[in-house]
């Protein structure tokens with residue numbers, strides 16, 4: 551089968567590999583019907599994910615059809631349409647029992663797919679702990695609408711959840727890339743008084759405005775003025791999805807005192823936390839990565855038309871043209887937000 555593979559720092563390549571089979575009784579094999587390219591894949595390519603293992607198939611956001619199940623798998627059956635969670639987790643360890651599945655202590659726990667073990671930019675993928683890592687897609691929900699459930703949408707949903715957002719809050723989302731848009735789409739579900747989206751790219755601001763019309767979509771230059779007019783001197787919740795030095799600084803500056811600041815972004819360098827400057831603001835920082843254990847709830851919300859991230863798919867390529875798809879994604883040209891790969 552075709553599998554897009556991490557060769558070494560700076561190089562991914564389409565390779566011919568053996569179709570995967572079940573290795574443990576809790577595994578399933580999924581025939582991938584749609585996969586996506588994620589910014590985290592570029593982090594791997596740039597060598598910024600030390601845990602990533604050269605030789606593995608990349609891809610950690612995909613949907614497909616169950617092809618094979620191990621004898622201990624009970625929640626999914628052969629033929630089920632499923633979305634694959636970015637995280638594989640045992641469901642039984644100290645962390646899993648508390649919902650902190652990103653820190654599952656099993657060797658295959660956490661973000662393993664497309665990082666430490668073969669992922670889903672391929673025709674087939676083996677998923678360990680299939681009972682927790684696969685979620686059935688409700689009838690009537692297309693692959694395109696379900697595609698982001700396991701990773702970026704899970705991240706947006708989790709960010710809003712741990713931000714402890716309440717009805718009537720002002721929620722600031724920094725960065726209108728794919729994760730920021732997912733976070734803003736989930737922020738909507740909380741009935742906030744205001745959603746503010748701060749984004750430096752004019753093209754992305756325009757997209758965000760179309761996608762979430764009720765949001766106030768502004769450039770970083772407009773933020774100081776806007777924040778001055780908020781009732782409590784800053785946003786009640788901040789969701790930092792920008793991933794840059796500037797966006798990190800904006801996250802704590804534009805939070806009101808005693809706010810929760812959720813750092814959903816994945817940085818490629820250390821960030822400076824200027825504690826003397828923020829002394830007295832009494833902020834709570836919560837940092838990523840996602841605990842992706844709400845996929846069933848997210849798919850329910852999708853099936854009820856409360857969330858639809860499919861407009862983020864700006865381009866679709868056959869898997870055989872993954873090189874071209876990555877070139878476009880890395881260039882940021884042609885209004886690209888998310889690319890779907892079809893095996």
Ligand SMILES: [Zn+2]
Pocket residue numbers: 588589590591610611636701702
């Ligand atoms: Zn990702």
Ligand SMILES: [Zn+2]
Pocket residue numbers: 639640641642643644645646653654655656659
């Ligand atoms: Zn676990």
